[in-house]
Amino acid sequence: MTRIWTRYLVPGLRALKRDWRSGELGLLALALLIAVTAVGSVGFLSDRVSAALDRSSAQMLGGDLVLRADEPIAQEVIDQAAALGLEVSLYRTMSSMASTQKGMRLVSLKAVDASYPLRGDLLLRDEAAPQGRAVASGPPPGSVWIDPQLTGLLGVDVGDTIELGESSLRIEGVIAYEPDRGVQFINVAPRVMMRLDELGATGLLGPASRVRDTAKFAGPAQAVHAYRLWLEPRLARGQQLSEPGEARPEIQRSLDRAYQFLTLVALLTVIISAVAVALAARRFSRRHRDGVAVMRCMGAGRRQIAAMFCIEFLLLALCAAVLGVALAFLVQAGLAQLVAALLDVDLPKPSWTPAWHGGVAALLLLAGFALPPLSALYRVPPMRVLRQAAGRWAPRTALSYAAGLLAFFLLAWWMSGDARMSLLVSGGFLAGLAVFFCVAYAAIRLLGGLAGGLRNASSLRFALRGMMRRPGLATAQVCALSVGLMVMLLLTLTRTDLLDGWRGTLPADAPNTFLINIQPEQRQAVGARLEEAGVHAPAPAPMVRGRLLAINDVPVDAHSYEDERAQRMVEREFNLSHMAALPASNSLVAGRWLDPQGSEVSLETGLAQTLAIGMGDTLSFDIAGQAVRVTVTSLREVKWDSFDVNFFALMSPTVLEGAPATYITSFYLPPDRLELNQRLVDEFPNLTVVDVGAILGHVRRIVEQAVLAVQLLFLFTVLAGVQVLAAAFAATRDERIHEVAVLRVLGAGATRLRRTQLIELIALGGLSGALAALGSILLARLLAERVFEFSLGWPWWPWVAGVVGGALISCLGGGLALRGVLRTPPLRMLREAA
Incomplete structure (x- = not known):
């Protein structure tokens, strides 16, 4: 134990103390702290808002x-x-x-x-x-x-x-x-x-x-x-x-979307944190290669060096986790007060699960994204003391980055509990990074090739050739800037276009009233009364009662299933209907639409899954004492939160022809015309009027609660994005010091160097912004269609915001991160960079 303490723990503690005093750990510690604080804040507030949504749903369930x-x-x-x-x-x-x-x-x-x-x-x-x-x-x-x-x-x-x-x-x-x-x-x-x-x-x-x-x-x-x-x-x-939510599909879908939006903000926060940690660790690794080479010459073995850095960064992660969780709790407390005041609700107390998320995030992000650049330190050869050589790409480095991406996916999955969204965001992040690297490298090579023809624009030529001299560093910087800007643009798209798209799924004139038990001879009269009142209602849909007898000629009853819901469904009668065309609030996920002259049925996907019914199966129903046999030719996804008239099973019209039926319709009734319900019941006493306005209002309140929470979390997550941009510029500070020193020694003036740096920053920022705009739009459309289940157009503003914003942020961030470089004397700069 004494040997372990003196050989491994003590060097690790000394390294942590030394690097902290010298400022080498400042950027990495700040990145970890922001990561934990961002993840914890999003987690705490999401936990409280989710609990409030659950409580709100419990009110609809009554308990x-x-x-x-x-x-x-x-x-x-x-x-x-x-x-x-x-x-x-x-x-x-x-x-x-x-x-x-x-x-x-x-x-x-x-x-x-x-x-x-x-x-x-x-x-x-x-x-x-x-x-x-x-x-x-x-x-x-x-x-x-x-x-x-x-x-x-x-x-x-x-x-x-x-x-x-x-x-x-x-x-x-x-x-x-x-x-x-x-x-x-x-x-x-x-x-x-x-x-x-x-x-x-x-x-x-x-x-x-x-x-x-x-x-x-x-x-x-x-x-x-x-x-x-x-x-x-x-x-x-x-x-x-x-x-809560299990008995109401129209409420559950809105709850699911609310959780998905909160989860999306949390996942994007994890991406920002991962990029910041990777950039900070890369800079730390490059600045410590010479020191590790000296240690190797003094007799330090690879195992000892690896143990020293592991202990140093484990302690750093623990400190960042504790401080970050404490800051996250304070931040979410302030945001929760604002949410409670704006929504006039009392948010429940948070659980401690987000605290574990924050702590584990620090360890996983450090292990997954700091390990690849840091793992190169224990492989630094002693000969580096005499000969400066760039590190070569090793297969184990690729494996380290693969492990980092896997760690990111596992963390995102653990935080969100949504494997599909975590996979889409992780895959989109990886694909975007690969595309950014290829496009950025090709663009930098192309611009560098054009520099030779710029005879009269010396500053522009120097800027392009500077990028060409370090294509790897410039490409890495573009990738980092692109990822940071893409996440920020995606958050903005979430806050505007995606949330507006969600609101659009529940328009202001969504049906809030159902008329049930309309007799066949009353359809025209009821429709006429609604038209006279200025109410637009779709044609009433037939509703026929039927009991499921067999699946593929095998009789079914409650004993055929272990699932409680399946048992209840086969014990009761179904509401069957037929429609000439696929309803607007339905979408086919398998098969084709019904043949009007055939003996076919289209099932809702949830019902088919519960009863283990697949495409091509034959179903036998008892309809008014008559046995009817139909074939499953399609499966439908039903948007229950549309409040349209929907059915679990739709059949070909010829199947239900002659069966006793009543009719049902739904429509929007303005608040100032509620007396129409009573007039309809007075004239048609057999009608049943169901007012779902309260349920509809509850769904809208769920939407607004989630929208406000996402907007507040958006503001905080953008702060984490700023850290990524600053880290991207700081990562190339040492290389720029050496480059500027050489140019100053060769006679370049401060004005030309400043102009050259400005041109380079604008070029890098504009290219990064264009790539970020493309990535954010594609990922937003993918999330809208695959996760949130509504359509999203091709917004134009991310292109303008990406290019212009990228150039401005590049100039501002680069100017802050590189301040003092141009004013440093050449001799001192060469000594520092040597």
Whole structure:
């Protein structure tokens, strides 16, 4: 142990102390610190915003965890939740007949306890609050709340009495919004909400009644997670467990996109940090070759030198990790306060996972991107003391860079949890770097060849020949500048074009109202009423009920599947439909569109995956007592968050011809025309009107929360980009010192040298900006189409911003990084560069 301490640890500590005092570690330490701070800040804030989005989604679900069952839920399940400190709310749902003196109506009865709702607000409509006012618990004793359409269907209003079984209950309010109801088009009926402790008195709980029990749980995330781990192995047949977003595809897609945008910012931050670390490590390696050569002459072995640098940089990484995580926590606290104030929300506390991300980022970035240039130090030969020779490219160097890219991908995957986005960003970064290198090297060679013909432009000729004398360094500088500028342009594209494209997927006039149960003879009349009111609605789509009997002539039932969702799907009837053309909110991912005269079906991809159905399979359905056999000829990706009328299964028109059908349509109803819903129900009492405006507004709030978070994180990540640009110029400072020294000795004046340097910086910056613009546009389009699933055009502004901005940043950054070089006396410069 003593030998290890004196032979390895002590030299490493001394090297760290010496290099820190001399300023050799300044650039590398700053790059690591910015890397950890950027990754940690993005991680902390993303974690808090993601938790806020999850909580917002939980309000749409009515709890942090929901258990649905076909049988009464065991008391042990409730007791365990209470023991873990969770709040519990129970309710029961069933179909029943409600009657008044003016008639009867099938309703969806919901009996809730005093804790309902745990998450979100249930809104009741009255004259003072037509949009609804929040209530703290369920209906008062002896009363019910009803859906608005029941007032017209049964001719009742607040204060009247409604009969449910053997009970007469007073109508105390009209429901404006029920947070956890969802949009279900199977057995849709107007809601009647009553107290759970009064359900037994109605006499509706007979042996033949079909009651579905639901328990909702809310509490701290750790307690919810622990409870889920306890409950999942104990789920009985007919029980289903759901988390926020699982039950609402229209909400889940928006949540997924929000997480993807936050993840994209985090990944781009990792790219910037990796480039900064690589540039700083390269400069450190070049400045220490002579010192390592002297150590080799003094008897130091390769193992000892390697151990010394490993210990030095491991300690540096640990210090940067601790300080960076602390700074990241302070930065995110300030940003979180701004987000909370602008969005009027209380962000949850962050977890400590981003702190681990930051610490591991320091180690992986140092190992992956500092290792290739630093690994060359322990191979420096002793003869370098007598003969200065440039290091040769070795295969092991290529392997080191490959290991660095793999480390970057693993870090990005670990941070984001999204393998596809991590692969696209990593692959785009690698491909862009390769293209940048090839184009930059060719352009520098071409410009150098043109320098000989510039007889009257000496400054321009010197600048081009200077680039030609060090094509490798100039190419590396262009690549670094291009990557930094590409990330900054991509962040700007994310902040503008990509976010606008996301907003465009949810236009202001997206459908917010559904009309269900339209009878065939009512289609024209309903359409006429909507046209008279100035409301544009697509032609109603037929909806036919059918039950899946067999797949490839093999009978299916719930026992055929282990997956709970698959079991539920084969146990219930499907809503089937037919359409002449592919709906606008659908896209084919496999196969072809339906033959109108054939016996074919097109399935939604999620349904096909759940039930293990593939292209060419034959499905048998029972439709109104008739067996129908169809072939799967296409699979569709459905944009559920479009709020258009969509179906899991679409069939050829001839298959459903003659089958009993009702019709459904959706449309946008402006807020000032809400009375149209009541007029439609009064004229067509069989219609069911579903207002999804609250859900639509919730999706828009999710979008705006994510947009604001991305914009704030964008500002911070740009600061990390500035570090990359500064490192790119500082990496060539030593070479420029020697070059300027030679020119000064040969008689070049300060004005000509300054003009030459300015021309070179403009050329490098303009070339880097053009390459960055191309790379950012291509990567943004790839992300838009493959990850975010919307189209992006060919914006022109990145070209202007890239070329002009690249030239300006090159001049400003280069001037700061190279300040003092032109004012240094020639003799001193030659001594420093020797």
